[in-house]
Amino acid sequence: MNTDRKPGINFLPAAVIESLPIAIWATDLDFHLTHFIAAPELDILISGSSVIVIQDGRRGYDVRYPQHPDVAAHLRARAGETVTWQTGRGESARACVAPIKESDGKVVGVVGAAVDLAALREEEHRRECAEEVLYTLLDRGDYAAALLDKDDRVIYANETYLEAVGMPLREVLGNPEYPIMKDPSGENGKLAGEGEGPTSGRKDSPGNRFKSRRFAISQSGVDIKMHLAIDVSEVNAIRGALRRSERLYRAALEGIGKPASVVTLQGRIEGANREFAEMLKSPQRQIAGMHIDDFAMPSERDTLAALRESFGRGARGPVNGRLLFRVDGQAILGEVEIRPLPSPEGHDLEIWTVLSWGDPVEQMARTVRGSSNITEIDQKVLELLAAGYSNSEIASDLSLSRQGLDYRLKILRKRLRADSRGAIIARAYNQGLLDVYSWPPRCSPTAGLLGN
Numbered sequence: 536m537n538t539d540r541k542p543g544i545n546f547l548p549a550a551v552i553e554s555l556p557i558a559i560w561a562t563d564l565d566f567h568l569t570h571f572i573a574a575p576e577l578d579i580l581i582s583g584s585s586v587i588v589i590q591d592g593r594r595g596y597d598v599r600y601p602q603h604p605d606v607a608a609h610l611r612a613r614a615g616e617t618v619t620w621q622t623g624r625g626e627s628a629r630a631c632v633a634p635i636k637e638s639d640g641k642v643v644g645v646v647g648a649a650v651d652l653a654a655l656r657e658e659e660h661r662r663e664c665a666e667e668v669l670y671t672l673l674d675r676g677d678y679a680a681a682l683l684d685k686d687d688r689v690i691y692a693n694e695t696y697l698e699a700v701g702m703p704l705r706e707v708l709g710n711p712e713y714p715i716m717k718d719p720s721g722e723n724g725k726l727a728g729e730g731e732g733p734t735s736g737r738k739d740s741p742g743n744r745f746k747s748r749r750f751a752i753s754q755s756g757v758d759i760k761m762h763l764a765i766d767v768s769e770v771n772a773i774r775g776a777l778r779r780s781e782r783l784y785r786a787a788l789e790g791i792g793k794p795a796s797v798v799t800l801q802g803r804i805e806g807a808n809r810e811f812a813e814m815l816k817s818p819q820r821q822i823a824g825m826h827i828d829d830f831a832m833p834s835e836r837d838t839l840a841a842l843r844e845s846f847g848r849g850a851r852g853p854v855n856g857r858l859l860f861r862v863d864g865q866a867i868l869g870e871v872e873i874r875p876l877p878s879p880e881g882h883d884l885e886i887w888t889v890l891s892w893g894d895p896v897e898q899m900a901r902t903v904r905g906s907s908n909i910t911e912i913d914q915k916v917l918e919l920l921a922a923g924y925s926n927s928e929i930a931s932d933l934s935l936s937r938q939g940l941d942y943r944l945k946i947l948r949k950r951l952r953a954d955s956r957g958a959i960i961a962r963a964y965n966q967g968l969l970d971v972y973s974w975p976p977r978c979s980p981t982a983g984l985l986g987n
Contacts, residue, residue: 552574553573553575556574556577556651557648557651558577558581558651559572559647560646560647561645561647562596562609562644563643564613564642564644565595565598566596566613566645567590567593568594568595573649577649577651580624580628580651581622581623581649584605586600604622608632608647609632612632613642613645615634617632617634618631618632627652628650628653629649630647630649632645632647633645673691674694676695678695678765679692679765680692680762680763681693681696682760682762683712683762684759684760688709688710688711689707689709689712690709692708784805785806788886793810793889794888795811795887796808796811796827796886796887797884797885798885798886798887799884799885802826803825803826804822804827807819807822814862814867815862831858832859832860832861834859837942838858840939841941841943842942844935844936855871855872855873855910856870856942857869857871859895867894867895868893868894869891870889870892871889873886874888909968912933913946914968914978916933916940916943917947917963917969918969918975918976918977920956920959921960922976926944951963
């Protein structure tokens, strides 16, 4: 109230009011505005109201519309009441009016004030959106998450967290966290590293191991903590399996003395020895994880497919063949032996050993001059060829693909130096591979050696 006992608010500095989201005004008993000070946004909001009109050259409230909330509030204030209501477009401001009284209690005017709620509502909306995003992320994440107050009491926990601790939400909220999520370090649940500190290991009630971290969050003077925990039990199990597999690979490759690698049935190299890396002139640490096809000449795609088909899942004995490797853009021919490698994890693995390698022409000459084993599968192919079976019948009988059979026939033609099916059979009998006294044809007991 002004000090000169006239309706007004002269004692309030305009600069203060105009710097805040507020408006203050005063009217006489006819609701003419005697004083009006407001921040720019509220000035537009209130002055632009449809019930603010100019009467007798003065601005004021139009009493012809007593049903309007702004006019109705002023009428009640003139009658002696203090009234609060929402006003403005979208009710974006909170207003209050009260009577201005003389010392004898006589009402001489109305004083009013309004606060702009738009900024506050916008801030509340942003906060609600941020909270919704936060809770959505926490609820949909593959991790256990909880929010804690400054005393480590749980104020929020997602489903994964509740499953980890084996407790319903009602038993978790409001309770300290350390009895809920045990700390294997024995420090009564105290987590290592507040804020951005290191992570720590924890166990839930079933004994699963979690890797967890706390983050301090300070917002508007409220200190809370976020606790995120990821179940690493499966990861630890996988790491253990990898370590066991690595020990198996090293034991299988150590001492072979020839280039060798451990390969999955899909062709991915799990490990290789030093000799294998030296043969390929490639760093040993870069070989693991690559595909065996990456080290073969592009023309050897069918040969690789045939080798895998010949080996097959669950093969007991070795499979031998030739493969052109790519080394520094050049081709080297290797005599490859593939053997099964039992895995404690139940995975099917193979050991690929390169028995000899070198220039393709020289390597072929050495193979022709020397002797080598004829595999059991090659013996069966020979027997069926000699019995007059067609290629499709042989492939079906031995469960080989067309490429697999073509590869076996190619090997037999090269080893026997035969150009046709008939020549293969004739040379096999000539060299004693097939028993001349058996029908149906059978390989002789000494067929394991292919002579000159």
